Amino acid sequence: MSTVSNEEAQQAVFYHYKHAFSGFAAMLNASQAKMLAKSEEVVSVFESKVLQVQTTRSWDFMGLDLDSSNPLQLRYGDDVIVGVIDTGVWPESDSFKEEPGMGPIPKSWRGECVGGEQFEPKRACNRKLIGARYYLAGFESEFGKINPDENFTEYRSARDFEGHGTHTASTAVGSISNGASLSGFGRGRARGGAPRARLAVYKACWTMEGKVGVIRTMEGKCSEADLLAAFDDALRDGVHVISASFGDSPPLSPFSNSASDIGSFHAMQNGVSVVFSAGNSGPDPSLVENVNPWSISVAASTIDRTFPTKILIHTHTHTDTNTTDADIGTSSSSSSYLTLYVCIYVCLFHSRTCSPYTRNGNDASGKIMLCFSISTDSPVPSLIMELGAFIANASAVIIVQALTKPVASEGILLPTIHIDNIQGTRLHQYSNMTKLTILPSETAFRRSPAPIVSDYSSRGPSSISPSILKPDISAPGTNILASSCPKPSKHIVGPDDRSVWKFDSGTSMACPHVSGIVALLKSAHQNWSPAAIRSAIMTTAHNLDVNGDGILAQPTTKTANAFDIGAGHVNPLKAIDPGLVYDMKARDYVFFLCNNGYSNKQIKAIAKCQPQDTCPKCSDPNRVSDMNLNYPSITVPDLKNSTTVKRTVRNVGQKNPTTYNVSIVKPNGVQVVVRPTTMRFSSVNQEKTYYVTLTPLKESEGRYDFGSITWSDGSHRVRSPLVVQINNLPAQSN
Known part of the structure; x- marks a missing residue:
């Protein structure tokens, strides 16, 4: 220099x-x-990239009933500190009030509540929301000063403007709040998974103006420089869990050039669990984000709640009834019937122009607009079609698209109904002679099949570390009701009466569900490492829906595999008592980096080498192979010949002595031998090692097949996904 x-x-x-x-x-x-x-004293220099940010029923659906008598659940995450790195917080939300009987702030807390624009620390923070910081320098160095437009003014403070951070924080640790709903939808008691946990907010993501067609939108952008500062402070402040609903879309950067991967590695070394969203780029393969093996990557799925709406179809001869899903927060939920004795107005949308093309001109006054997205490669967002109907003066809109799509987050423009293509085609056929009566929407529970992996949820395999299964786990992420901030919505057209509650969808919503569960586990098992906690969550996950059938994956009706759902759908009550865990230390991850071609210098850019855990050299002859990383799943991405994989488990069950027996679901065309087939434990924390030998029984060129290995003592089922890609065809000669 x-x-x-x-x-x-x-x-x-x-x-x-x-x-x-x-x-x-x-x-x-x-x-x-x-x-x-080039300096010898500098370990790494990398460019700061910009990353994207990614409930009244969901916790009951997963078995976390507020009235549970489970002694391990009753602490509700008491005194665990969850740090949320996101777009900030709306401190006045009911979700961040102090719970009755909440004790003083934990003595281990070293953070602070930083004031700023419309954020007075003495009013904003309490014994629930114990800390708040914000980070502007990285964002402004890349995009310039915030507040260029008075209509889209951000807060130069930890106060949330867009609502994303408030939503995720309340999902993870929100206090119990009665009467939550949005326009009557989802009415009930809202709370986070760990309602007695403490919250620390780190605002490192900022609102930028964008456009979807003609609609101005808000989207969260996170500078990696700001994210690293947030990780740095969070670890100094004393958080126990970090919830991070953001990610970098492929092509992914090496771990040594990623703020998320570096920050989360240091968190792991400090005993802090980091939970990331898996991304919203599904259902195409290999687009999963946040794939490092030292954190948790969460896929999104549905819950068993729907909002059915009856549509009466009046023809010249009879009346039929269709039941479909309503949009969230529209006036179709009112107590009065919406009866429109008019012809349906048909509108086709082309995704490239995002503008309506109609048969009968542009005025749909007094009519219901029936909107189809006719693009096959890039479907039109329902928001665009809703806006088109609003501009055309329609009284209501019926949107025809795959019902695998989440309903709109706010639904503020006009009454909106979603139907599938079969129902839409039927209405289209009647469009010149049909009158409709739309009845008020209802809220229905215990609808099946559920859960289903959401179509937008990013899929594996990992594009940069295929030997590690990602995503790790699935959790509720579609149509999740949680707190928001009562600020201008994403639309600049139409009325704006957004509630302090909001439905939203994405792996950003799934991530804090797991963060809340991690807080529960931290509260119940204070000495468990991040690896042990992840193991408990993965090995106790379930792969069957509410009917006992295999969980499905949208947009098709196929059974979900490990690349869709990871180890399965999270099961928090089972995770609290997993029986066995797969544990790891920082040096195990260092060997993983060595095996993936990282130099000692690159590893030092990721890992903090402490005296008690000095970074081992990649030349260490005792380093384990990539496949022998003690992960709770087994993935062999290039099986050519017979291969043996090693795993070690630790007994954390309270019933001793105990004996575990193995059961195997073999991937198609693979012989699987486990030895030993029985493991006997005489005490808590005793460790045992087993070996899995995989032998291809067919010739293949890159097909993935799936199975599992499960250990059971009669009370616990410890299941590990088994993913094998046979790649043993001889190379073709020219």
């Missing part, structure tokens, strides 16, 4: 990372960055 003066260097630096890891963020040009990287 000889060409840069000390004063210029100081002005260029806007973050010093000094608590959990050592480094800084600075504005440098390409030549300066290249020169800095």
Whole structure:
């Protein structure tokens, strides 16, 4: 940096990372960055990228009843501190009030409540919301000063503007709140998975204006420089869990060049579990995000609640009834009937133009608009079709699209109904001679099949580490009701009466469900490592829906596999008492990095080498192979010949002595031999090792097949997914 003066260097630096890891963020040009990287004292230089941000029924659906007598659940995450890195918080929300009887702030807490625009610490923070910070420097260095448009003014503070952070935080640890609903939908008691846990908010994601067609939108953007600062402070402050609903879309960066991966590695070394969203790029394969093996990546699924709406079809001869799903928060939920004795107005949308093309001009006054998305490669968002109907003065809109899509988050423009293509085609056939009566929407529970993996949820295999199964687990993420902030909605057209409650969908919503469960586990098992907690969540997951059938994966009706759902759908009550766990230490992950081609210098950019856990050298002859990383799943992405994999489990059950027997579901065309077939434990924390030998029984060129290995003592079922890709066909000669 000889060409840069000390004063210029100081002005260029806007973050010093000094608590959990050592480094800084600075504005440098390409030549300066290249020169800095050549220094022997510098471990790594990488560009700061921008990442994207990604309930009244969901917790009951997973078995976490507020009236449960389970002694391990009754603590509700008491005194566990959950850090949420997101778009901030709306502190006045009922979800962040102090629970009756909540004790003082834990003595281990070292953070603070930082004031800012419309965020007064003495009013905003309490014994529930115990900390709040915000990070602007990275975002503003890339996008300029915030608040360029008074209509889209952000808060220069930890206060949430967009609502994403408030929603995720309340899902994870929200206090119990009676009477939650949005326009009557989803009415009930809302709460987070760990309602007695403490919340610390780190606002590192900021609202940017965008466009979907003609609609101005808000979307959260997170600078990696800000994210690293948030991780650094969170670990210094003393959080126990970090919930991170954001990610980087493929092509993924190496772990040594990723703020999320570096920050979460240091969290793991400090005993802090990090939970990430898996991404919303499904259902195509290999687009899963946040794939490092030291954190948890969460897929999204549905719950058993729907909002059916009856549509009466009046023809010249008779009346038929169709039942379908209503949009969320529309006036179709009112107590009065919506009867429109008019012809249906048909509208076809082309995704490339996002503008309506109609048969009868542009005025749909007094009519119901029936909207089809006719694109096969890029379906039109329902919001665009809703806007088209609003602009055309329609009285209501019926949107025809796959019902695998989540309903709109707010539904503020006009009454909206979603129907599938079969129902839509039928209405289209009657469009010149049909009158409709739309009855008020209802809320229905225990609808099956449920859960179903949501179509938008990103799928495996991992694009950069295929030997590690990702996503790890699935949790509720579609149409989740949680707290929001009563600020301008994403639409600039139409009325805006958004509630302090909001339905939203995405793996961003699934992530805090698991974060809340991790807080429960931390409360019940304070000495468990992040690896042990992840193991408990994965090995106790279930793969059957409410009817006892295999869980399905949208958009088709196929049974979900491990690339859709990870180990399965999270089962929190079972996770509290898993029986056996697969544990790991930081050095195990270092060996994983060695096996994936990372140099010692790159590894030092990721790992904090402490005296008690010095970074091992990649040349260490005792390093384990990639497949022998003690992960709770077994993935062999390139099986050519007979291969043996090693796993070690630790007994954490309270009933001793105990004996576990193995059962195997073999992947198609693979012989699986486990030895030993029985493991006997005489005490808590005793460890046993077993070996799995996989032999291909067919020739194949890259097909994945799925199975499982389950250990059971009669009380516990410890299941590990088994994923094998046979790739043993001889190379073709020219």
